[in-house]
Amino acid sequence: MKRLLLSLFLASPALCQTIEVQGGASSLYQAQGGGIVLYEPGFTTTASVGIFQGRLVGSAATQFDFRGWTIDAGDKQLFFTSGAAGIGTANRGLLVSRKGKRSEVAFFLGAVGRASTTPFFSGTQAFSFGSGFTFQHTFKRGFVFGTIAATAGNRHTALQDASWKWRALKLSETAGLLENRTFANGQGLIQFRHFAATISRTNYIFQNQSAGVTNEGFAALLGPLDLHASTFQSKGAPGETAGGSLRFGFLSVRADEFWQQGHTFSGSLNQHVGRFRISQYINRSNGQTTFSAGGGFQSNWLSASVDHTVLYSLFTGKFQNATVVTLSFRVHDATVNLGTVNRKWTAYGGEYIQTGLQLAGENRHAGISGHIVNGFVRDEKGVPVEGAAVEIGGRLVFSDSDGYFEARFRKTKPVAVRIRPEDFTAPGTWKLLAAPFAATPGDSQAISVVVARY
């Protein structure tokens, strides 16, 4: 039985249509590693391993469809959302999901923990038991009901959400237990073609602290002009924002003001000319003004950009300057990406390896070309041969039960004719007795091919 299992797993790469191999290193992520993705008919299997911040981590998973259900077995990052809230965790186990016209449902069961994710590999560390499900159903008359029930270690979530939409008005509420804490959110939104207004009350939870925030906002979209403004009030951090943007041809301008324990202004000017982009930024915060600029080039095989910008860090709660340099190029099926952010670098690459099997896809022949090459395949006794493979001008065609074959071409330029006995679908070992080397599309005379069985 072990040998049978081993042969099945070893047969998996042999069935693959495409194999994707990725690897890289980064001082920004403090990680080195790589991964492989096997694309098989109906299955996608991934495996990766690496060192992330000094720890050896890895992950392996396979995804396939079974009777309308999508099954993920192995390591998978889960994100379940219910209205205005949701949960995310890394699961090592089973995820079964199904999406219908009106309903969505998903179940998971396994060991949960944290995921270490980089652009070139991901690893999962599972610590404790987890299970749960999510369900959402859209009823008639605009009613939507959703729920999440999940246990991930000692964190328990039980959320319900309901929403109702009538013309431009949408009312929604989400309430319940979000990772052991009470959570409630109510929201009203009215949205027209050029104007939208929203009001909401939310109980936020962040780093073991909770705070209620009331938010009112409006937005207007008038052709190329986009205006937005909002206010938010809470015990710790009341504030206001206002801004607008304008797009005009290759030029776009955006300006935003923030009032929250001080005053911050940010503005940007972007120009897109062909494949080139040039950007300028200005930022004024607490009496300090900074300018930054950047630019980039993008094409099918090469993209490069240098940006000196101001980023807002959610972790520090401060704006900080950052120089971001990225270079990405593609040669055939291989890609290489290089990047730095404030002297922290990331480099990774990938390669697609095509196996002998063809990729799934659609090949569409919308038009019927006028110039035809046709003929008959017969054996030495004159009996039609069905399933004979004939390559005409690079196209592989097969003969029917009358031995007839044809191929259509747009031009009357002569094309090569080659008989391929190794691709005959007719049983037996075949040899070629007579056939022309070339044919002219549109020629009224049919080709005659004579073959014989050994």
Next chain:
Amino acid sequence: MKRILFNIIALIIVLFVVLAAAAVAQTISPITQEAKGPHARGEITVTNQGVVPLAVVLEPASLLSAANGKPTYGPLRGVALKLSEQSARLGPKQTRTISYDAKCDQLPCAFTVFAKFMQGHTAQGIAVAVHLPSSVYVCEKKKGCRESTLRGLGLWQGK
């Protein structure tokens, strides 16, 4: 106990693989089409749902009436039919759309295009082919064309 559990898991995996392989098939669509004639254009889509490449050959045939009420097919008559491709090689999970252009000598007329799926080369044994039909009914009016054509041929089985 551990060995039994291992064998059960292995059996489940083997069953999954076998069932997944058995679930695949070849398809053709649409099965029937109605068109306004005498000049009709349309498309036929063939799909290889399997994981091995297949050869597909399209063979048109005329729908003939029969005394016992069962449909029979014969050589194409009364229709000048052009296909964008008469045959093709379909890769795993590959779909191919083939256009047709038909001119009927008189209306109503009907023809069927059989897609014959054949697997790759074998030195010995027999060739196994799957024949899937796609029928086209051409009338002066598109609506109810199939019914009126089959009634004319004495093949209508509906109420």
